[in-house]
Amino acid sequence: MKIAVDAMGGDYAPAEIVKGIELARDAYPDVEFLLFGQEAAVKPLIKNSDRIQFVPATETITMEDEPVRAVRRKKQSSIVLAATAVKEGQADAFFSAGNSGAVLTAGLLIVGRIKGIDRPGLTTTLPVLRKPDQSSFVMLDVGANADTKAFNVVQYAIMGQYYAQSVMHVQQPRVGLLNNGTEADKGDKNHRAIHDALAQMSEINFIGNVESRELLNGAADVVVTDGFTGNATLKAIEGTALSMLKLIKGEIMSGGLGGKIGASMLKPVFGKVRSAMDYSQYGGAVLLGLKAPVVKTHGSSKAPTVKNTIGQIRELVASHSADQLVSYFDQHTDEMAALKESLK
Amino acid sequence: MKIAVDAMGGDYAPAEIVKGIELARDAYPDVEFLLFGQEAAVKPLIKNSDRIQFVPATETITMEDEPVRAVRRKKQSSIVLAATAVKEGQADAFFSAGNSGAVLTAGLLIVGRIKGIDRPGLTTTLPVLRKPDQSSFVMLDVGANADTKAFNVVQYAIMGQYYAQSVMHVQQPRVGLLNNGTEADKGDKNHRAIHDALAQMSEINFIGNVESRELLNGAADVVVTDGFTGNATLKAIEGTALSMLKLIKGEIMSGGLGGKIGASMLKPVFGKVRSAMDYSQYGGAVLLGLKAPVVKTHGSSKAPTVKNTIGQIRELVASHSADQLVSYFDQHTDEMAALKESLK
Numbered sequence: 001m002k003i004a005v006d007a008m009g010g011d012y013a014p015a016e017i018v019k020g021i022e023l024a025r026d027a028y029p030d031v032e033f034l035l036f037g038q039e040a041a042v043k044p045l046i047k048n049s050d051r052i053q054f055v056p057a058t059e060t061i062t063m064e065d066e067p068v069r070a071v072r073r074k075k076q077s078s079i080v081l082a083a084t085a086v087k088e089g090q091a092d093a094f095f096s097a098g099n100s101g102a103v104l105t106a107g108l109l110i111v112g113r114i115k116g117i118d119r120p121g122l123t124t125t126l127p128v129l130r131k132p133d134q135s136s137f138v139m140l141d142v143g144a145n146a147d148t149k150a151f152n153v154v155q156y157a158i159m160g161q162y163y164a165q166s167v168m169h170v171q172q173p174r175v176g177l178l179n180n181g182t183e184a185d186k187g188d189k190n191h192r193a194i195h196d197a198l199a200q201m202s203e204i205n206f207i208g209n210v211e212s213r214e215l216l217n218g219a220a221d222v223v224v225t226d227g228f229t230g231n232a233t234l235k236a237i238e239g240t241a242l243s244m245l246k247l248i249k250g251e252i253m254s255g256g257l258g259g260k261i262g263a264s265m266l267k268p269v270f271g272k273v274r275s276a277m278d279y280s281q282y283g284g285a286v287l288l289g290l291k292a293p294v295v296k297t298h299g300s301s302k303a304p305t306v307k308n309t310i311g312q313i314r315e316l317v318a319s320h321s322a323d324q325l326v327s328y329f330d331q332h333t334d335e336m337a338a339l340k341e342s343l344k
Numbered sequence: 345m346k347i348a349v350d351a352m353g354g355d356y357a358p359a360e361i362v363k364g365i366e367l368a369r370d371a372y373p374d375v376e377f378l379l380f381g382q383e384a385a386v387k388p389l390i391k392n393s394d395r396i397q398f399v400p401a402t403e404t405i406t407m408e409d410e411p412v413r414a415v416r417r418k419k420q421s422s423i424v425l426a427a428t429a430v431k432e433g434q435a436d437a438f439f440s441a442g443n444s445g446a447v448l449t450a451g452l453l454i455v456g457r458i459k460g461i462d463r464p465g466l467t468t469t470l471p472v473l474r475k476p477d478q479s480s481f482v483m484l485d486v487g488a489n490a491d492t493k494a495f496n497v498v499q500y501a502i503m504g505q506y507y508a509q510s511v512m513h514v515q516q517p518r519v520g521l522l523n524n525g526t527e528a529d530k531g532d533k534n535h536r537a538i539h540d541a542l543a544q545m546s547e548i549n550f551i552g553n554v555e556s557r558e559l560l561n562g563a564a565d566v567v568v569t570d571g572f573t574g575n576a577t578l579k580a581i582e583g584t585a586l587s588m589l590k591l592i593k594g595e596i597m598s599g600g601l602g603g604k605i606g607a608s609m610l611k612p613v614f615g616k617v618r619s620a621m622d623y624s625q626y627g628g629a630v631l632l633g634l635k636a637p638v639v640k641t642h643g644s645s646k647a648p649t650v651k652n653t654i655g656q657i658r659e660l661v662a663s664h665s666a667d668q669l670v671s672y673f674d675q676h677t678d679e680m681a682a683l684k685e686s687l688k
Contacts, residue, residue: 129587143524147532180487180575188491188572212576213583228532229576231524232556232569236580239557243473244588244617251613269595273588 001030001317003310004082004091007037008060009098011299014038017097018045020306025051027307028314034091036078057081063299067101071109079103083110086292092317093293095284095309097301104144107287107294114322116329116336119145119152120289122227123163124234127277128218137220138164139178141227142234144287148226150190150343153177154197155336157204159288159325160222166319167283167312168221176210176220178229184208193343198224212236241277245270283312292322345374345661347654348426348435351381352404353442355643358382361441362389364650369395371651372658378435380422401425407643411445415453423447427454430636436661437637439628439653441645448488451631451638458666460673460680463489463496464633466571467507468578471621472562481564482508483522485571486578488631492570494534494687497521498541499680501548503632503669504566510663511627511656512565520554520564522573528552537687538568556580585621589614627656636666 005021007014014037021033025048032051035042039056046052057078061070071080079098083106085091094111096103104122113120121141128134140156141148157175164173177195179187184195186209198206210219212233225233249270284297293316297309316322329336349365351358358381365377369392376395379386383400390396401422405414415424423442427450429435438455440447448466457464465485472478484500485492501519508517521539523531528539530553542550554563556577569577593614628641637660641653660666673680 129591146524146530146535178576180490180572180579186490191490191572211579211583213579215580216583216587225576228524228535229573232522232573232577233580235524236556236559236577237584239555239560240581240584241588243560244585244621245592247473248589248592248613248617251616269592272595273592277588 001093001314002032002034002091003313003317004034004085004094005036006078006082006094006096006098006103007035007042008057008078009096009103009299010297010301011097012302013097014042015045016302017306018042019303020301021052021310022047023303023307024310028311031310031314034082034085036082036085038078055081055085061099061102063099065099065102067099067105070099070102071105079106080110083107083294086111086294091292093295093313095295095297095313097284097297097299097306100296103294103296104287107290111290111292111294114289114291114326114329116333117155117159117289117325118340119148119155120287121145121152121156121159123160123286123288125167125283126215126234126237128216129277130217134218134221136168137215137218137223138168139215139223139225139230139234140288141225141230142285143227143231145227146231148228150194150197151340153194153224153226154201154339154343155289156224157198157201157206157222158328160224161204162321162324162328163286163288163316164222166321167315170221172205173221174207175204175222175224176207178212178215178223178225178233179209180211182209182211194224197339197343245273245277283309286316289325290322291326293317345437345658346376346378346435347657347661348378348429348438349380350422350426350438350440350442350447351379351386352401352422353440353447353643354641354645355441356646357441358386359389360646361650362386364645364647365396365654366391367647367651368654372655375654375658378426378429380426380429382422399425399429405443405446407443409443409446411443411449414443414446415449423450424454427451427638430455430638435636437639437657439639439641439657441628441641441643441650444640447638447640448631451634455634455636455638458633458635458670458673460677461499461503461633461669462684463492463499464631465489465496465500465503467504467630467632469511469627470559470578470581472560474561478562478565480512481559481562481567482512483559483567483569483574483578484632485569485574486629487571487575489571490575492572494538494541495684497538497568497570498545498683498687499633500568501542501545501550501566502672504568505548506665506668506672507630507632507660508566510665511659514565516549517565518551519548519566519568520551522556522559522567522569522577523553524555526553526555541683541687542568589617589621627653630656630660633669634666635670637661 059074059077122144123140284295403418403421466488467484
C-alpha cells in the first residue's frame with residue numbers, strides 16, 4: 001500500500017515528519033510513501049529513500065492560512081498535491097500534521113465523500129483509564145461540523161462502528177450517544193430522535209445514552225455526538241487532564257514530599273500518566289466518511305507519533321473499512337433516504 | 345434574612361442537613377431558617393432551635409420521582425412548601441440537596457421567573473487551577489435547559505455578570521462565550537449571532553469566545569453556553585478530574601513510590617487536590633433568573649458543604665442581585681424585545 005504524506009505540516013516539520021516516516025518505513029515493510037514537500041527543505045533530510053518517493057511541492061499552506069481559500073488557491077501545496085494523489089489512485093491514504101482546517105477541506109473537496117454520507121465526522125481515539133479490559137474508545141464528530149443534523153449523528157454510529165472494528169478490533173463495539181443523562185428521554189428533541197433511530201437499527205449495538213462524566217471510565221467503545229458538543233467535550237477532557245497533572249505535581253513538590261522522594265523519582269510516574277492521556281499514541285484524528293483515509297495528527301507530533309499514526313493508517317487501509325462503508329451505504333440507500341426524511 | 349431549607353433532600357438527609365444548618369446558624373448571626381421536613385425524622389435532630397423554625401412537611405419528593413409531576417402532586421412535600429414560603433415572602437431564598445429536577449421545577453413554577461427573563465440558567469462555580477489572582481469562575485447554563493435559544497445565552501451573560509459581581513466580588517467580570525475556537529467567526533450560525541450580540545452590549549465586559557480547554561486556566565470569570573454543551577462540558581471536567589486523581593494515585597502507589605513515601609504522606613496531597621477540584625466548597629448550583637435565589641447542592645453534601653452553601657446564599661441575598669436583575673430587565677424591556685427579535 002502507498003501513503004501520501006504532507007512533509008510540510010506540523011510544528012516540527014519537515015524534520016520530525018521525515019524522521020517518523022523513515023521509522024515507519026523500517027517498521028512496516030509493506031508500506032510505501034509519497035512524500036510531498038519543498039525540495040530544498042525536505043530532500044536533504046531523507047537518509048534512505050527506500051520505499052520513499054519524494055514529490056516536490058512549491059507552495060506551503062501555513063497555520064495562518066484560511067483553510068478553504070488556501071486549498072482552492074495553493075494548488076501546488078503539499079496538502080493539495082497529497083490529497084490529489086489519493087483522489088487519482090496513486091496513494092491509498094493521506095497523512096498530515098498541518099493546518100487542520102485545510103486537511104479537512106482537502107479531504108472533503110479533493111478526496112471526496114462516500115456516496116450516501118452527508119457529512120464526514122472527525123474521529124478521535126481516547127484512553128479508557130479505568131476498565132482493565134478496554135484501553136480506548138473512539139468519539140465522533142469532534143469538530144468537523146459545527147452545525148450537525150440528527151441524521152448525521154446516526155450516520156456517525158455506522159461509521160464509528162466500522163472504524164472500531166477495523167482499528168480497535170472490537171467485533172461488536174458498544175455505541176453510545178453523548179447526552180445530558182442516561183435515560184432514553186434525555187436531551188432536546190434532536191437527541192431523543194437520534195436515540196430512537198439508533199435503538200431501531202439492528203446492525204448497531206446501541207447501548208443508549210452516555211454522559212461525558214463516564215467516557216474515560218469506558219462507558220462505550222464508540223461515542224457519537226454533534227461536532228459542537230464533541231469538540232467542547234474533547235477539549236474539556238484535554239484541558240482538565242493537563243491541569244490536574246500540573247496541580248498534583250505542584251502539590252507533591254511543594255508539600256514537602258518532593259524533597260523527600262526527589263523529582264527524579266516522580267518523573268517516571270508522571271511520564272506514565274502523561275502517556276496514558278496522550279491520545280496521539282493512538283494515532284491521529286481520522287475524517288471518516290471519505291473515499292480513503294484522511295488522517296491528521298497533532299501539530300506538535302514528533303517522529304514516534306508520526307510512526308504510530310502511520311501504523312494506524314496501515315491498519316485502516318488493510319481493513320478496507322472505507323470500502324466497507326462504501327458498500328454499506330450503497331446497499332442502504334433506501335433506508336438512509338427514509339431515515340433522513342424521518343429525522344427532518 | 346430568612347432561608348427556607350428542604351431538610352429531606354440529599355444522600356445524608358436529614359441528619360447532615362440539620363447539622364449543616366446549625367453550623368451555619370452559629371456562623372451567621374444575621375440568618376434565620378425555616379426548616380421543612382418530616383416531623384418524626386427531623387425535629388429530634390435539632391439540638392438548638394435558636395433561629396431555626398421547624399415546619400412539618402408530610403410528603404417527601406424522592407430521587408426517583410418524576411420532577412414536574414412530583415412538584416404538581418406532592419403539595420405537602422418539603423420542596424414544594426419551602427419554595428412556597430419564598431414565593432409568599434416568608435423567606436428570602438430556597439436551599440435543597442434533593443432531586444435536582446424537582447428543585448428546578450419548584451423554582452420555575454413556584455418561586456417564578458423574573459419578568460423579561462425567558463429561561464433561568466443553572467449556574468455553577470468551578471475552580472481556576474492555574475491563575476494565582478483568580479480562584480474560580482462561573483458557568484451557565486449547565487443543564488437547566490436542553491433546548492437553549494441564542495437569546496437565552498445573551499441573557500445568561502447579564503445574569504452571570506450580576507452573579508459574579510455579587511458572589512465573586514469581581515467588579516468587571518470577563519464574560520466569555522464557550523465556542524469551538526477563539527476567533528469571532530467560530531461555531532455555528534447561532535454562536536456567531538450570540539457572539540455579535542454580546543460584542544455590541546456596552547454593559548457587558550465581553551472578551552469573546554473561549555474554548556473548554558482553557559476554562560480551568562481562568563479563560564473567563566463568567567462562561568456562557570447553551571444548557572446542553574454546558575452540561576457536557578461540566579461533566580467532562582468532573583469525570584476527567586476524578587479519573588486523573590485515581591490514575592495518578594494508582595501509578596504512585598504501584599510504581600514503588602507508594603512503599604517509599606507511604607500512603608499516609610500522600611493523603612494530604614490528594615486531599616488538597618480533591619478539595620481544589622471540589623466545587624461544592626464554592627456553594628451549590630444556583631438557578632439564576634428567578635425572583636429569589638434557589639440553590640441546589642450536590643446530593644452527597646455533608647454538613648460543612650451545607651454550611652458553605654448557606655454562606656453563599658447569604659451573600660446572594662445580601663447583595664440583592666435578584667432585585668438588581670429585576671430592575672435591569674424592567675429598564676431594558678425594549679432592548680430585550682429588539683434583541684429577541686433580531687436573534688430569531
